[in-house]
Amino acid sequence: MDAQFSLDAILTIIDDRKPGTTGGSRRANSIERRMDMLDRYNESARRVIFYARLEAGRFGAPNIETEHLLLGLMQADWNLVRTCLTSEVSAESIRAEISSQTPQSKAIPQNVDLPISDECKHVLAFTTEAADAMGLVGIGTAHLLLGLLREEHSLAARILREHGVSVDRIHQEPGSVGPLLPKRPCQLRPCSRRPTDCPS
Numbered sequence: 001m002d003a004q005f006s007l008d009a010i011l012t013i014i015d016d017r018k019p020g021t022t023g024g025s026r027r028a029n030s031i032e033r034r035m036d037m038l039d040r041y042n043e044s045a046r047r048v049i050f051y052a053r054l055e056a057g058r059f060g061a062p063n064i065e066t067e068h069l070l071l072g073l074m075q076a077d078w079n080l081v082r083t084c085l086t087s088e089v090s091a092e093s094i095r096a097e098i099s100s101q102t103p104q105s106k107a108i109p110q111n112v113d114l115p116i117s118d119e120c121k122h123v124l125a126f127t128t129e130a131a132d133a134m135g136l137v138g139i140g141t142a143h144l145l146l147g148l149l150r151e152e153h154s155l156a157a158r159i160l161r162e163h164g165v166s167v168d169r170i171h172q173e174p175g176s177v178g179p180l181l182p183k184r185p186c187q188l189r190p191c192s193r194r195p196t197d198c199p200s
């Protein structure tokens with residue numbers, strides 16, 4: 001997956017048009033903002049979004065959900081996730097947990113556009129805020145992990161917490177981005193935004 005294909009593919013994934021619609025002026029007005037956001041994603045972070053779409057399709061899900069982002073994160077940067085876990089658990093075990101808690105239908109072909117859920121929009125917004133809080137231009141997989149944790153009522157966040165992953169633990173991990181993240185309460189709250197306030 002080269003960088004240009006990755007960017008084009010992700011732009012399609014995060015386009016929240018309903019299937020079969022053109023999106024009209026709304027898409028035209030938001031595409032530049034989405035391009036600016038995705039230009040900040042490094043290759044690994046882009047792979048997370050791309051893999052999340054593949055995972056949603058395998059589950060036959062109508063939307064890309066936070067659990068699909070978590071599965072994509074594990075594929076793109078398992079070392080990061082494993083470092084933050086307090087329990088000896090494998091990627092296969094986490095996948096099994098997700099499978100047992102989510103409905104599954106017939107797989108959806110890769111050429112079918114799937115919208116991202118409102119929870120995932122919140123995660124992407126939190127991800128950008130985490131990088132901004134550190135004064136960083138680039139966005140990586142650690143920022144996506146922080147974004148998943150902050151959408152705390154999501155399935156992905158619950159599974160991460162069950163295995164000891166928390167914002168505080170990321171702060172304590174040597175070499176992670178956690179120590180750079182300001183511990184201001186306003187940056188650690190669950191999302192209070194409306195979906196229309198988040199990147200579309």
